[in-house]
Amino acid sequence: MEKVFRYQKLMRPSSQHCCVPLCVVSARYNSAVSFHSFPVEEGLRKKWIVQIRRDDFQVTKNTKVCSVHFRADDFMEGTRLRCLRKGVFPTLFEWNHFQEQPPRLSVWERRERPLTPDPDSDVDEVMDFDVERTGHDYCSVPEAAAVDMVLHENSELKSQVEDLRKQLAQSKIIHRFGLQRFAGSDDDIRFYTRFATYNHLMAFWKLIEPATHRMIRSNSKVFKEPGNTRALPAVDELFMFLVYLSLGLKQKDLGHRFQVHQTTVSRIITTWVNFLYFVLGSVCIWMPKEQVRAHLPEEFHKFRDTQVILDCTEIRCQTPSSLLLQSEVFSNYKSHCTFKALNGMAPHERQ
Structure with missing residues (x-):
């Protein structure tokens, strides 16, 4: 018991220990190990924290890192105490087996480069290898026939795109319930507008068209000034109004047919009622006495x-x-x- 007591008296009274995870080195039983405080410089201190892999770690004046985690050349020579060089940081840990990892190669360095061609080999073989590797020979010139085929194919694609545009425009006219949809049928014009033919309707439109730019458009109970944007062309608005008078359709039904809101239908009808009342009311309908x-x-x-x-x-x-x-x-x-x-x-x- 006396020997154990003497052995314990020889122990160092210091309680310094290393803050690196998985490191059990303590100053009490390791007199040859030195302990080093975190640097004062903020950037270097953060690098130390990242290296020892401690997240949300609060560094104090008693927080130490032992010398086991530093390389031999990280310490200054010719000093009695073991002092670290300026700017060094711990690199040796248990998770990397206390060995410094080689620097990570860049993308350019990791990419496999072609082997240096043999000077005795044929130049054509080297060129064929490069073309096969890259997939394109920038020194080659396309043949004239290939260029003509590409131009011909390009012209055909342009004509197809133009035909598709025309078909799309025609389909829009067909699916849209407007005057142009029934322009070729006098029976439909007579049914929807009570005008005898499409020409009669166009003759009436030419008489009132000059005055449409001065039309006062209504917005519920408030009348707007001329020049507002239209949801439909003016001639289709007239067609909608004539359909409303001829067939007595509901405003919601007209909205579905002309693809506008029911409120817009109500505003168009109110606008054309007032417009035609003033335009046609100013026309003298009485024949002269003679x-x-x-x-x-x-x-x-x-x-x-x-x-x-x-x-x-x-x-x-x-x-x-x-x-x-x-x-x-x-x-x-x-x-x-x-x-x-x-x-x-x-x-x-x-x-």
Whole structure:
């Protein structure tokens, strides 16, 4: 027991130990090992932490790294104490078997390079090897026939692309419910617009087209100034309005047909109602007196001053739920609610 006690007294009282993972070196039982503090320089200190593989590691003044993890040439010579050279960092660890790893080669250095050709070998063989390796000979010139074939193929592809563009444009016209879709059928024009033919509709369009640029477009209850963008061309807006009057389709149905929103359909209809009211309302529909007298029938020879024959008619309608509207449309003559209309007829040339 006395020998053990003396042996323990000879032990070093220092409690320094290495902070590197998997390292059990301590100053208590290793007098030949030196311990070194982390450098003060921030960049070098971070490199030390990365090298010892410690994440989120807090370095203090008592944190040490033993000399086992440094190379022999990392220490300064001629000093009594073992001091590290400036800028060195630990490189020897248990995970690399205390051996310094060779530097990692660059991509260019790792790439396999072609062998140096033998001076005695044929030059053509070397050139064939290079062409086969690279896949292309930049010194070769394409034959004239190959160039002509490529140009011919290029022209054919261009013509195919142009044909596909035309087909796409035609398919858009066919699938879009617009005036151009029915331009070739007078029966469809008569069904959708009540105009006799497509030419009659175009004649009417030419009369009102100059005034369309001054059209005041409506946005719900607010009227916008002229020059706003259109969801449809102006002639298709007219076609939509005529379809609405002729067939009485719902606005949602028109929106699906013309591929616009239902609100846009409502705005277009309101806009064209006001536009045609002012444009057509300013046109005088009465024949001049001289023309009326020139075409009076023989039955009116005693009434040479006749200009127009008036007649009133009533069309029976559904009884409104509003009492105010009932009082306005009720007819004592028909004893029912009716719509009243005043017709005016002027004499015209007999066919």
